[in-house]
Amino acid sequence: MTDANSPERADQTLDCIGLYCPMPVIRTNDEIDKLAVGETLEVLADDPAAEADLEAWAKRTGQKILEMGKTDEGTRFLIKKTK
């Protein structure tokens, strides 16, 4: 069960904890390729460059970052495949 405050559930999760630039971007792009348009990908990353880099990646690829928030381990992204 999820409560109203829990983050939106993703169709797929990608764990990038422990990975450094450029791997979170490369892995995220690979995973997004596997999804259908409209599906969402949750990315967990502790690379300090991940926030800026995934934003740049989303800007260039046209994919949409729905949520971006701090967690105990680092940052959680929720990305929607838009195309």
Next chain:
Amino acid sequence: MIDKKKILYVQTSGVDTPKRLYSPFVLAMTAKAMGIDATIYFLGSGVTVVKKGAAENVKEGSFPTVKEIINQAIAAGVKLSVCEQSCQLLGIERGEFIPEAKVVGAATLNDLVLDADGTMWF
């Protein structure tokens, strides 16, 4: 979404300077993941990086060998071009390069620069 862009990376540093070799490959493979077309042009001493068997022996700190990074970039679809005149300068024959590296000339580099949306030189 922005129209398909192109970035040209020019590597002028050779296997004697390992610290200068990783960046263009990492940037270029990341560009591909961002939907950006990426080409690396090896010029001057830079041609030593794509000489067969050379990059396998080049490594810096905890990083993988340069050859591993080259393979990742190739797998990502990064194009590699080698300067013909630089090969002559360094006495390297055409057949001595990794097969993915295409030997081209000065006109091609000039054209690639004008055609690119941005260039980076290493």
